[in-house]
Amino acid sequence: xxxxxxxxxxxxxxxxxxxxxxxxxxxxxxPLLEDADGLRQTIDxxxxxxxxxxxxxxxxxxxxxxxxxxxxxxxxxGAGFVPVRKGGKLPAARHTVSYALEYGSATIExxxxxxxxxxxxxxxxxxxxxxxxxxxxxxLVELAGGIIVGDLVLIELMTLGGRAKLGDNTVVALHxx
Numbered sequence: 001x002x003x004x005x006x007x008x009x010x011x012x013x014x015x016x017x018x019x020x021x022x023x024x025x026x027x028x029x030x031p032l033l034e035d036a037d038g039l040r041q042t043i044d045x046x047x048x049x050x051x052x053x054x055x056x057x058x059x060x061x062x063x064x065x066x067x068x069x070x071x072x073x074x075x076x077x078g079a080g081f082v083p084v085r086k087g088g089k090l091p092a093a094r095h096t097v098s099y100a101l102e103y104g105s106a107t108i109e110x111x112x113x114x115x116x117x118x119x120x121x122x123x124x125x126x127x128x129x130x131x132x133x134x135x136x137x138x139x140l141v142e143l144a145g146g147i148i149v150g151d152l153v154l155i156e157l158m159t160l161g162g163r164a165k166l167g168d169n170t171v172v173a174l175h176x177x
Contacts, residue, residue: 013154
């Protein structure tokens with residue numbers, strides 16, 4: 001991505017060492033969200049990256065921080081917004097995928113009628129770390145018959161190798177650490 005958005009992310013995303021556990025550096029995006037210009041530039045960068053991937057019918061936001069960016073990107077792209085939620089949060093019929101975490105497992109879901117077979121889907125989240133969550137979301141899209149146009153993240157933590165779990169999908173990170 002551009003050096004300008006990278007500089008914005010460097011300026012406003014703070015590193016919190018040893019949180020939530022020793023040895024982990026958490027990337028806190030709340031200062032970025034609090035700055036109107038930084039937030040606008042970030043959404044503009046997401047939209048630009050989305051447009052570069054071609055037509056998009058639906059934009060998925062991954063609970064919880066993907067919910068912050070994805071609706072604005074969907075509106076700008078003329079697409080619908082689809083929330084992917086943690087297990088047990090959606091009321092209607094749903095596709096469900098469980099996946100391994102470093103310590104345990106998690107389940108995510110999407111409504112079965114949220115994505116029509118053949119729809120082009122852009123997936124958005126804040127951070128790509130080990131790739132487990134993003135890979136599970138991509139599996140949900142495929143279960144629904146959607147076509148993944150790309151996985152788009154604010155930050156990619158390169159040393160954790162998450163991109164490798166996403167196969168041949170196009171992955172775009174606005175900034176890397």
